Amino acid sequence: MSGNSEILAVLKEPAAAAANVGRAAGHQNMQHLIQLRWIAVVGQVTTIAVVAGGFGIQLPLVYMLEVLACLIAFNIASQLRWHEKWAVTNGELFLSMLVDVASLTAQLYLSGGTSNPFIFLYLLQVILSAVLLEAWSTWTIVAITSACLAGLAVVSKPLALPLFHERGYFSLYIQGMLICFAINAALLVVFITRISDNMRAADAQLAKLRQRAAEEEHIVRMGLLASGAAHELGTPLATLSVILGDWRRMPEFRSNPELLEELTEMQTQLARCKSIVSGILLSAGEARGESSVKTTINTFLDGLMAEWRGSRPVVELEYENRIEGDLPVVFDSTLKQTICNVLDNALEASPAWVRLEAWREADELKLRVTDRGPGFLPAMLAHLGKPYQSSKDKPGRGLGLFLVVNVARTMGGTVAASNLEQGGAAVLLSLPLAAIAADEEESHE
Structure with a gap:
């Protein structure tokens, strides 16, 4: 049963990772909305100051500032909430955009309604909803903004602006429309580009996770x-x-x-x-006993190399262990076979000479295997760890590194391969010590 549970865990891990990618993209989109709301706050303060102070147009400043204060309070609360919470749903994005629509509607009602040239900022909300939200949410935003626009045309008082279009660029209404268009265009370019980048990054990450799921299957x-x-x-x-x-x-x-x-x-x-x-x-968990063995790094590596040397026809084997201060660890047969796979590949490429170096770097165990063979093909280096990628030109080859990469990745480690200038190849296996370290209680038993 333990083997079946491990298989289920392997298959569930990519699905959980895919869900994390979706949550991260939603969180980034929410952060963009918060940034956009701060820009709206600055823009409203600037516009109110210029219109009321510069042009002397009468505005209900008290009510407009109250709406602005509510928007600032909502944005501060949003920033505090989404700073700690990463899971963002479509409904939460939808409600956040409804607050923006309500704030814009209130400010437009207090400053002329449809006669206000900034009425076209509704289009910004519609376009952002089309990018960020699901279809039903987007159409709901469209319906709500349309209803708000129609309502403003009926109940709001026109803004006291000179609306004579024959004055051309000197008309405040025309100038306001030009400013509104420039703001809409600039904000759409900046934020749609960011959101698109988030989506592309999420799609790329999901593609990697699907590939990983296929490999693990x-x-x-x-x-x-x-x-x-x-x-x-x-x-x-x-x-x-x-x-x-x-x-x-x-x-x-x-x-x-x-x-x-x-x-x-x-x-x-x-x-x-x-x-x-x-x-x-x-x-596979089908034998009696435990597959994990409590030992130390040096004992495990020294024993593994002695066993590997005695069972393989290697002419010259160089083994250099530079690990100072032995550390209690737990190794299982899977990791042992992983290291042996790397050594076997090096031996097949270079029967006369193989070298293994082991050292500790920060919180990682480093194992470097080098040989004097023909090296890796460029295609293999570009697709390291893909199955059936091999320079030995034999059916079924290339599974060794495929298994090595996946085992290391499961443990949180990495595998890197390169060709040496003097000839031959090197494979560097990096494993976090936290993944193999024995608990203090276990080490004392």
Whole structure:
């Protein structure tokens, strides 16, 4: 059951991440509305001061300032609320824009209604709603702004402005319309561009999450296939073990040193096959016991390299461990296989020489594997970790790095690959120590 729960966790993680991307985009859009509202406050204060003080036009300043104070209070409350809360729904964006429409309607009612050239600011609200809100919300904004416009034409008092169009640019009404158009255009360009950037970034992040979900689903299928194959291999391996044991007791083998030596080698390789099968089942959570082992970094790495050196035909292996101050950690067979995959890839590319360096950098464990092979193709470096990307030109290759990248990503780490100037390639595996560190209580047990 533990294997099934891990699979479900893997499949649910991209969906949760996708939801986080949507919430982040909504939060950024809300922040843009708050910024736009502050611009509206500054614009209203400036316009009221110029019209009342500069042109001497009578305005109900007390009521207009009260509306402005309410808008400022609402924006401060919004800023405090959305500073801490990240989840923003369509309904909350819709209500926020309704407040803006109500504030604009109140100010227009107090300053001439439809005779006010800033009446066209309603278009700004409609266009922003079309970009930010769902379809039903946008049409509701359209209906509300249309009703407000019609209502202002009936109940508001005209603004005492000289509306003689033959005066051209000297008409205050024409000047007001030009200013309103410039404000609308500038705000739309700035904020629509920002909102579009948010949407493009969210779409790109969602595309990455979909790719990650597909890759992890591929890993799940591979894990199920490997687990099934391990079960099927258990019986023939046990049979071979019994047969080899019987052969060792036969006089023909006991009296022939050469056959006995070959028999010993066969039993050694068979034991290794059984160990690999047990490791697969252990990683899948189908074996008894725990797959995680409490140890230390240096003990784990030293033991892994000794085991890998003894089971692979490597000519020269350089192992440099620069980790000072051993640290209690918990390693499992999955991480062990991940490191072995990187070493195996290096060995296939460079059978004569492989090097592993280990060191600690801040709160990360760094493992760097280098070889003297032909290096990575440019396409592989551009798509590191994609399945079936390999320079070995053999079917099914390229899964090693694919698994390595996904295991590291699951642990919060990264994998980087590069070609060396002197020839060969290097793979750098970075893992956060928090993902493998043992709890203090566990380390004392």
